[in-house]
Amino acid sequence: MSSYWNQYPEFHHDGSAPIKKEFRRLAQLKGWVGNDPKKRELFRKEWGKCFRSEFSMYYGHDASSLAGWQSLCKEVGLDNIPKSVEECKAALKGKVWVNIVDLVDCRRTRTRVQCHESEEALREYTQLEGKVFPLQEAKANGFLTALLIKLNE
Template sequence: MPAINAFTARYPGFQPDDTETLAQTFKRLSVYNNWPKKGKKQSQRRTHFYAAEFAAHYGTDGTKLEGWQKLCIDVGIEDPPQSITKCKKALKKRLVNLVNLMEHCRDPTIEVKHFKSFATFQNYTLNGMIFPKAAAKQSRFLAELLQSIF
């Protein structure tokens, strides 16, 4: 079941649906609020929505080892390191798509995909699975998984 994130909580009449993807939820929220489909403001809303979704699962305090270890476990590091520095180092070695990771957080039956080649990762990501870069940069956690795909 998806966590209620701080962004969607600002719209009390809006009901999250645990069967939807992040993109579907954001699209429905946009329709609910009669927001335009495109534009700078809409891009900012999408960024805040995705950042809030991540924070709902991992928190925002990058100084807490527990958040780093949870992230390690979720990306397939079975025995998470015992320090933040070692967690960061281990995470740098993983190619995971951030949207797929968030979908896994919302629905643990969705498997986190691990990519052996950068080309396969890049192709998957560019096929509609792009997490907003600005949202990823806002999070100390996500910055460790961020890859330059362009």
């Protein structure tokens, strides 16, 4: 279990449930939901912390780690796993379209991550499902930058 969830001993975390579902349950318990701008901001901030913690637990936080990049390449189904960090980045950037929330969920739920046929297909899916992650948080993790797309095209 990640350290993020350990902060809330009163919350009975299910490590095999989708992260968004679990975070929403925690947010309800903690009162981070509602129309109040302060609650919305707290929700967004905590969601960023939660997701960053979960992503780091599964993929690491050292963006110079070849093993981390190779794990990410394998997870998204690349047939030929690159032999360097730069080759991994090149193999992913603009060629693999996966939702980063789904990427964490594939580890949590032990399912394959859904790869989309195009950036546009991923954009539509992400917006439809509401599986959006704060851009600034994503940019703080070197692994995630290879998978980012613009949602407003």
